[in-house]
Amino acid sequence: MSERIPIAGPWITEKEVAYAAEAAADGWYERAGFYVQRFEEAFAKYLGIEHAVAVPHCTSAIHLSLAGLGIGPDDEVIVPDITWIASAAPTHYVGATPVFADIDETTWCISAESVRKCITNRTKAIIPVGLYGLTPDMDALRDVAQEHGLRIIEDAAQTIGSKYKGQLAGTFGDAGVFSFHGTKTMTTGEGGMFVTDDDELYDRVQVLRDHGRTKANFRNFYNTEVAFKYRMSSLQAAFGFGQLERIDELVARKREIFGWYRDRLAEVPGLRLNAEPPDYFSTFWMTTVIVEADYGLTNQELMAAFAEHAIDTRPFFHPLSALPAFSDTPQAADATTRNTVAYALSPRGLNLPSAMRITETQVDRVCSVLRKILGRN
Numbered sequence: 001m002s003e004r005i006p007i008a009g010p011w012i013t014e015k016e017v018a019y020a021a022e023a024a025a026d027g028w029y030e031r032a033g034f035y036v037q038r039f040e041e042a043f044a045k046y047l048g049i050e051h052a053v054a055v056p057h058c059t060s061a062i063h064l065s066l067a068g069l070g071i072g073p074d075d076e077v078i079v080p081d082i083t084w085i086a087s088a089a090p091t092h093y094v095g096a097t098p099v100f101a102d103i104d105e106t107t108w109c110i111s112a113e114s115v116r117k118c119i120t121n122r123t124k125a126i127i128p129v130g131l132y133g134l135t136p137d138m139d140a141l142r143d144v145a146q147e148h149g150l151r152i153i154e155d156a157a158q159t160i161g162s163k164y165k166g167q168l169a170g171t172f173g174d175a176g177v178f179s180f181h182g183t184k185t186m187t188t189g190e191g192g193m194f195v196t197d198d199d200e201l202y203d204r205v206q207v208l209r210d211h212g213r214t215k216a217n218f219r220n221f222y223n224t225e226v227a228f229k230y231r232m233s234s235l236q237a238a239f240g241f242g243q244l245e246r247i248d249e250l251v252a253r254k255r256e257i258f259g260w261y262r263d264r265l266a267e268v269p270g271l272r273l274n275a276e277p278p279d280y281f282s283t284f285w286m287t288t289v290i291v292e293a294d295y296g297l298t299n300q301e302l303m304a305a306f307a308e309h310a311i312d313t314r315p316f317f318h319p320l321s322a323l324p325a326f327s328d329t330p331q332a333a334d335a336t337t338r339n340t341v342a343y344a345l346s347p348r349g350l351n352l353p354s355a356m357r358i359t360e361t362q363v364d365r366v367c368s369v370l371r372k373i374l375g376r377n
């Protein structure tokens with residue numbers, strides 16, 4: 001049997017290991033906050049944004065964004081139907097209701113046109129999600145948000161380094177959020193970042209993420225409200241600082257991997273790869289294929305066929321509205337009839353191995369197996 005090809009995984013060098021070791025040896029006492037602060041400042045500088053707050057994961061960054069913007073019971077938040085559940089779950093944490101918008105046929109990201117159909121007098125925010133490395137059409141979404149007075153929390157968990165009209169992902173909304181999970185382009189093991197240009201929101205998030213302590217009463221064990229404990233450790237921050245120093249190299253590598261796939265698969269009839277329309281710069285977090293219906297193959301069948309060749313793949317996300325977690329809600333019922341693109345693409349989409357350390361030879365093997373499965377070799 002050939003060596004197993006994993007779906008995802010990071011690219012770590014001695015640089016990150018050395019930074020983490022330094023923090024492990026010295027990130028205590030008066031240096032306890034140093035590594036986190038350095039990582040936050042470097043991240044804000046990279047994005048060209050005022051504030052960055054390092055947190056335990058992107059899920060907590062979304063939770064903090066919603067809570068910080070005062071979104072709560074009786075409010076609705078529009079999310080794309082196709083994304084990881086973490087984009088939507090925090091709406092429940094604050095007592096609000098997620099409403100599932102359809103995705104765009106080309107970008108696979110939330111469709112501004114569908115968002116318009118989801119707006120009610122309870123709608124307070126939109127959470128646009130960059131999917132598999134591509135940002136949504138942020139101009140169109142910002143127009144809708146402006147027309148209806150909605151806040152934007154940009155979920156850039158999968159799009160660090162991606163650009164829309166030359167501007168970096170995560171910088172378009174009232175808040176932006178990132179994930180440094182081990183599968184992501186840059187990682188801290190688990191980890192995330194909240195970013196904003198809004199001083200007031202930043203101050204509020206600082207209090208909310210630290211059990212309701214303000215900077216002024218930090219040393220006083222004095223809590224002004226019941227809040228959350230969402231802080232990143234020095235070790236993770238030091239590691240992340242090293243990854244961030246290499247971000248251009250990490251992004252270039254993702255694009256190189258996608259290029260290897262494109263060279264081998266672009267001409268296969270009935271296969272569609274991630275799009276990169278003009279004005280967009282994708283970081284191709286996950287190389288993804290949509291297999292046209294004519295092949296009569298679902299993504300579950302494709303995954304099983306790949307597994308026989310020791311190749312790990314993942315299905316395109318299930319529509320959130322189809323998951324047991326949400327399916328008994330009226331919002332999910334509306335989504336199942338409205339979101340025709342999400343429901344058409346989901347069962348035919350497949351993420352191909354996109355680990356940072358995958359080799360061109362391994363990509364060659366994945367593509368040969370795919371062509372064989374499709375009868376196109």
Ligand SMILES: Cc1ncc(COP(=O)(O)O)c(C=O)c1O
Nearest residue numbers: 057058059084086087157179181
């Ligand atoms: C689009 C999206 N949003 C949010 C998250 C949550 O990130 P984390 O696992 O860091 O909480 C993920 C993680 O995969 C994601 O893909």
